[in-house]
Amino acid sequence: MLLTETVNKIGVLDQQAMAKAKERLDNLIKPPGSLGQLERVAVRLAGISGQPRPHIGKRVVIVMAGDHGVVDEGVSAAPRDVTWQMLPTFIKGVAGIGVLARHAGASITVVDVGVAADVDIPGVLKRRVRAGTGNIAAGPAMTREEAVAALEVGIDVALAEIAGGATLLALGDMGIGNTTPSSAILAVLGGYSAGEVTGRGTMINDEVLEKKRQAVARALEINRPNPFDGVDVLAKVGGLEIAGLAGVVLGCASKRVPVLVDGFITAAAALIAAAIKPEAKNYMLASHLSGEHGHGLMLELLGLTPMLHMGMRLGEGTGAALAMHIIDAACRVLDEMVTFEEAGVMDMEEEMLHKED
Structure with a gap:
């Protein structure tokens, strides 16, 4: 395997x-x-x-995309279709990550590992394990076999980029509703309650925030993920793009290639990778401290110090792309x-x- x-x-x-x-x-x-x-x-x-x-040459931002059944609980202000609609903007380089990756001299690899809509977008790697996760507030996100398959998608993509000469990889995400499973992952692996780790995500009001906290609490109660089994946590309360990104971390670590963690969702993926193999933490670098509630707790669990404090919370890998300039500076010094x-x-x-x- x-x-x-x-x-x-x-x-x-x-x-x-x-x-x-x-x-x-x-x-x-x-x-x-x-x-x-x-x-x-x-x-x-x-x-x-x-x-x-050390020298840093070719650098790549890997953006994993997936949808989430928990959106049905009203935890997001944006509709599910925004996930697939954003993918062409990444390919064209006109989204935030496109601009900042270009500025950092990085290419972008976009992977559909679990988008709900059946779309075929030129330039997007179609490696879909399933069409979005289940609703974690009502049952598991996916089966254990699907979680492993999504992890292996990430490993495959990372190994291919490294074989193509990449010396630095960065994690990026796209998935409407994905701060909810990320909060659940943090709660399980950090031993926190839903209220302690669930933040606003993108553009949500107090009413939606409460729905989100309740969804995380129900996900933990119904699924009872095992905190000592990273794959179990991923399968029960995670996401397909989170799984893919965790696989990227493991692939980088296996090849001794540094991987830049971005914000809240990619840090959830990093937590999963570390739960599967604690030594994977050695190969991670924290790009920035997100404005999202709970991100600092994640970095503490990982033992990582963020390079930048910019109040960013866009995701997509934007903070990681910005931190590539710091990586370059460290090597040059x-x-x-x-x-x-x-x-x-x-x-x-x-x-x-x-x-x-």
Whole structure:
């Protein structure tokens, strides 16, 4: 099984490469640690790639699309058809992710892993496992077999992009109603109540928010997902695009390729990937802190620090695309700055230590 094979290949960070990267950073013409998170990102990239001076070349945003039966509970202000209607705008590069990915020099791969409408959109990879999930407030989202199949779609797509030369992948999502299953996933894996983790999502009022909280609460009560089994959580209260994105994370981790987590929905996918294989967290980078309620809790569970605080909550991979510039900067600092010795400049910290002696 592809899922098992992939999970078994996921290991730990390369400590030797990280030590070499840190040693170089500490000797660059600056006070140690003075570039803050740029330095931490550079060291993490070294550990992921196994290269003391990592380079980022081809980068790809993978946008997974799927629909959700829980929309029937009135949890979203937008109709279900918006999911498929948005896909051509991604392909044409005129949606938010199109603009920001282009600005970051990234291509976009759009995958239909579970759109409800039977549409054939040029440029969209048609890898549909089923036409949307079931209503999680009334029963499971999908079968366990379907959850595994959707995970393997994500693994396949990630491995294909990596085989084509991708050195950095970013997660993007499209699915009306998908903050509801994401809230349910966070509640299960974080041990929270529905009220603690369910936020407004997109454009909803107090009445719809209450419906959403009730839907999450019923989903947890009816389905009783096992928090110690990531695939069970996914099958019972997850989403098809969430499954696909979790598969992308696992595929990246198996190939030692960094993966940028975007906002609330992609972090739910990251939580599923980490529940399936905890070491997968080693290969994730948090792009930003979403404006969506609960995203910070997700990042805490994953042990990730967001690079950007922009109040963004569009999804699509927009925050991840923006963070690609930070990734580039971290690599360039490590590789292009010179050490005190290379520059022939006195290391002030060393000089002060000599004077104290």
